[in-house]
Amino acid sequence: MRRNGPLALIFHAIFVIVMLAPIVVVCLVAFTPEGYLSLPTNGFSLRWFRTIANYPEFVHAFWVSLGLGALSSFVALLFAVPAALAVARYRFRGRDALAALFLSPLMIPHVVLGIAFLRFFTLIGMSGSFPALIVAHVIVVFPFALRLTLAAATGMDRSVEMAAISLGAGGWTLFRRVTLPLILPGVVSGWALAFIQSFDDLTMTVFLAAPGIETLPVRMFLYIQDNIDPLVTSVSASVIAITMTALILLDRFYGLDRVLAGKSDAGR
Amino acid sequence: MSAVADTTPQGATEERSARAPWALTAPALMLFVGVLLIPLAMTVMLSFHDWGQYKGIEPVFILKNWREIATDLYYAEMFWRTFRIALLTTLITAVLGAPEACILNRMSGRWKSFFLLVILGPLLISVVARTLGWALLFGGNNGLVNKLLMSLGLIGTPLRFMFTETGMVVALAHVMMPFMVLSVWAALQRLDPQIENAALSLGAGSLTIIRRIIMPQIMPGVLSGAIIVFSLSASAFATPAIIGGRRLKVAATLAYDEFLNTLNWPLGAAVAILLLMALVLIVVGSNALIERRYAEAFR
Numbered sequence: 007m008r009r010n011g012p013l014a015l016i017f018h019a020i021f022v023i024v025m026l027a028p029i030v031v032v033c034l035v036a037f038t039p040e041g042y043l044s045l046p047t048n049g050f051s052l053r054w055f056r057t058i059a060n061y062p063e064f065v066h067a068f069w070v071s072l073g074l075g076a077l078s079s080f081v082a083l084l085f086a087v088p089a090a091l092a093v094a095r096y097r098f099r100g101r102d103a104l105a106a107l108f109l110s111p112l113m114i115p116h117v118v119l120g121i122a123f124l125r126f127f128t129l130i131g132m133s134g135s136f137p138a139l140i141v142a143h144v145i146v147v148f149p150f151a152l153r154l155t156l157a158a159a160t161g162m163d164r165s166v167e168m169a170a171i172s173l174g175a176g177g178w179t180l181f182r183r184v185t186l187p188l189i190l191p192g193v194v195s196g197w198a199l200a201f202i203q204s205f206d207d208l209t210m211t212v213f214l215a216a217p218g219i220e221t222l223p224v225r226m227f228l229y230i231q232d233n234i235d236p237l238v239t240s241v242s243a244s245v246i247a248i249t250m251t252a253l254i255l256l257d258r259f260y261g262l263d264r265v266l267a268g269k270s271d272a273g274r
Numbered sequence: 275m276s277a278v279a280d281t282t283p284q285g286a287t288e289e290r291s292a293r294a295p296w297a298l299t300a301p302a303l304m305l306f307v308g309v310l311l312i313p314l315a316m317t318v319m320l321s322f323h324d325w326g327q328y329k330g331i332e333p334v335f336i337l338k339n340w341r342e343i344a345t346d347l348y349y350a351e352m353f354w355r356t357f358r359i360a361l362l363t364t365l366i367t368a369v370l371g372a373p374e375a376c377i378l379n380r381m382s383g384r385w386k387s388f389f390l391l392v393i394l395g396p397l398l399i400s401v402v403a404r405t406l407g408w409a410l411l412f413g414g415n416n417g418l419v420n421k422l423l424m425s426l427g428l429i430g431t432p433l434r435f436m437f438t439e440t441g442m443v444v445a446l447a448h449v450m451m452p453f454m455v456l457s458v459w460a461a462l463q464r465l466d467p468q469i470e471n472a473a474l475s476l477g478a479g480s481l482t483i484i485r486r487i488i489m490p491q492i493m494p495g496v497l498s499g500a501i502i503v504f505s506l507s508a509s510a511f512a513t514p515a516i517i518g519g520r521r522l523k524v525a526a527t528l529a530y531d532e533f534l535n536t537l538n539w540p541l542g543a544a545v546a547i548l549l550l551m552a553l554v555l556i557v558v559g560s561n562a563l564i565e566r567r568y569a570e571a572f573r
Contacts, residue, residue, distance in 0.1 A: 010380050018377045018389075021370065025393055028407025028448060031418070035410055043410065085302040092298035104299055107306055115509030115553065117526040118317070118546045121533060125320055125543070126313035145310050148302070206400045209511040209526065213533060223512075226402045230516055234409055242403035249399050257391075 029246060036243035038236050054240035064241055067225035071205050074136075074221060078143035079151065079200035083193060085144070086151040091185070094159035109149045119146065120213030127214070134216030142214055146207060147200035154199060154260075158192020195260035202252055321544035331539055339544040349545070353552070356524040359442055359514070360507035364500050366447040371454030372496050376488060378455070379462045390459070397452040401512045408445040409516055412436050437519040445513050450506060454499040461495025497564050505553050525549040 010018070031045075038044050039051035058064055086108075092098075093105050111119065123142040127133040162185075170184045186193070208223040215224045222245060229238050321339055324332040343349045378389055396404060411418050412435035420432040435441035473487050511526040518527065525545060532542030 010377050014373075014377045014380075017373065021374050022389065022392060025396065025448065025451065028404055028411060028445075029396060029399065030407075031410050032403055032407045043413070085305055088298040089302040092295040096295035098292065098295045101295070104303065108302060111310070113505075113557075114314075115505075115526065115546075115550060117509055117511055117529050118314075118550045121529060121543055121546045122310075122313035122317040124533065125316050125539070126309070129316065141309055145306070148306075202398050206398070208400075208402055212511075212530065223400055223402050226400075226406075227512065227515070230402070230406060230409070231520075234406070238406065239410070242400070242406050245400050245403055250395075253395060253398060 032239050033243045033246060035236060036240040040236075043234065043236055043239075054236045055244070057237055058241060058244070061237065063220070064222070064225060067220050067222045070136075070219055071222040074139055074143055075201040075204040078140050078204050079147055079197045081140065082144045082148045082151040082200055083155070083197055086148055086155050086196065087186075087189075087193060090152055090155040090159050094156055094162075108152050111146050112149045116146070116207070116209035117213075120210040123210070124213045133214070134219070136219050139211070139214050139219055139221075142210060143204045143207070146210055147203045150203050151196040151200045154192045154196035155189060156192075158189040162188050191260055195256060198252060198256045198259070202249060206249070317543050318547055320540055321547050323540040325538050325540045339541045342541065343544055343548060352523055352528055353525060353548075355439070355522075356508055356526075356549075357552075359439060359446065359524065360504050362443045363446040363450055363507040364504045366443065367451050367454035367503050368496050368500055370447075371451055371499065372458045372492060375455045375458035375462060375495075376492070378459065393455055394452045396449075397456075401449060402516070404449055405445055405513045405516045408441070408448065408513075409436065412441055412517075436517065437522060439518075439522065441517045442514050442522070442524075445517050446507050446510060449510070449513055450503040453502045453506065454496075457499030457502065458492050458495040461492045461498075465491050494564065494568055497560075501557055501560055501564075505557050508553060509549060 034045055035043060036054055037050040037052070038046045039048060039053060089104075089108060093101060093108075119142070123138070123145075124133065127135075127138040127142075132138040166188065167180065167184055170180055175184065206223060207221075208227055211221050212224050212227060215221055220228070222241070226238060226241055226245075320331075322335050322337070324334050324336055324338060326332070374393070378386060378393070381389065412420075416432070417435065419435060420429075423429045424432065433440065435444065469491075470483060470487055473483050478486070509526055510524070511530065514522070514524045515527045515530070518524065523531070526549070529542045529546045529549070532538045532545065536542075
């Protein structure tokens with residue numbers, strides 16, 4: 007294979023700098039010792055991270071986001087694992103249509119989903135409640151949970167299952183002792199990716215989040231709409247740090263390239 | 275979607291039980307019908323309802339909202355702006371993302387995976403945080419971007435980025451770039467590097483190789499990336515709302531305004547449904563075009 011020429015490397019360097027610039031700037035400004043937006047030229051300070059504690063709405067929103075992400079990803083898997091096993095193993099009428107339906111939340115603009123959920127939950131009298139938020143997030147993260155579980159279920163070695171069946175295992179025992187452990191890496195990564203999607207979602211959630219159950223992105227968005235100050239950069243930097251931690255865990259567990267390759271088909 | 279169709283069931287012949295797959299998918303199916311399909315149908319219905327400042331939503335069947343969108347030029351202008359921004363964003367990601375994917379592909383193992391992580395990682399970082407970064411970089415007349423461009427002598431007077439379409443396109447292109455790089459990258463993985471060497475050995479120059487060998491082969495990747503980027507940009511919310519401010523509206527931010535500020539839900543629903551239909555038509559249409567074009571090319 008041919009090497010990159012100097013021009014290509016200059017292009018690459020500028021490209022990478024531009025891709026990283028906004029993220030780096032947010033993290034740098036978060037450490038400013040000044041009372042206004044500025045790069046920390048006179049040393050670093052943690053004052054704006056400490057200020058977060060004085061804004062209980064951000065702290066509360068963080069816990070809402072964390073609980074919502076963890077719960078909705080778990081519930082999504084409860085539905086996605088059996089569905090993935092069915093799609094991976096059986097060829098039945100309507101299989102492709104079902105798979106398309108299950109992946110459809112990827113293709114519907116989130117603003118449309120937000121409106122549909124708001125209308126639905128208002129009509130059934132559940133609007134502004136935490137359970138409504140969970141149900142909505144289950145739908146949105148379902149495709150991510152399904153994809154990774156499906157990949158694991160498809161690539162699984164079926165002979166182990168056959169052996170277990172020949173030894174008399176069946177039903178629940180077969181699933182719990184043989185099938186689930188074999189697809190577990192896919193299930194855990196599916197959970198992690200679903201969690202990140204839920205944790206980051208703004209567009210759909212902004213329609214459903216009532217005061218008291220605002221998620222962190224919604225709280226940040228509403229705050230930014232009024233004014234941009236160093237406080238919101240330190241909150242953003244914390245969010246970036248959490249996502250990075252999840253990313254590294256995901257990379258260790260499963261390989262980030264595989265997760266992202268699965269995501270590449272997401273928009274189709 | 276293709277990944278699902280590719281997963282041919284291995285034990286399909288052994289398992290003839292017709293009920294098992296339906297029993298396994300029934301919970302998810304019921305969930306999707308109950309909480310996705312029914313709400314979507316309700317939203318379509320909502321767009322035909324009447325609304326008044328004092329009477330609220332009236333469940334009747336009228337075409338008022340659709341007529342307003344069709345006749346009021348404000349909406350035509352707003353949709354035109356939405357799709358113009360999406361198109362420009364798509365062009366920028368294609369022109370810059372495709373060469374970058376090629377450069378990445380030529381790197382050696384370690385560097386390749388490192389930079390792939392650097393470029394694709396932002397995909398999973400909150401869009402609010404990424405857009406906030408651009409708001410900081412743009413920041414008024416003495417923002418970092420303007421300082422840099424002026425010190426390089428590229429511009430004489432500071433450009434306005436905040437609350438302009440220029441700023442929206444720049445920030446959106448950054449948010450969407452990983453999707454394009456990923457899509458072209460996937461196309462490159464299916465490509466045989468020996469073809470390039472063959473062209474080289476036959477005396478082709480660098481430009482000829484790019485134009486005659488690389489371009490035609492990565493084109494399907496660029497086009498499928500373009501479809502993803504276009505549909506996500508046209509329905510983007512966070513970036514246009516933060517960079518565009520309250521006055522420069524696109525479809526998603528207008529629908530949000532109708533729902534949560536004006537409280538005219540039927541009109542907001544009509545805008546959202548129109549956006550959904552337009553996107554479905556554009557995506558399905560261009561997919562069909564691409565498939566026909568490349569079915570002929572590979573015959």
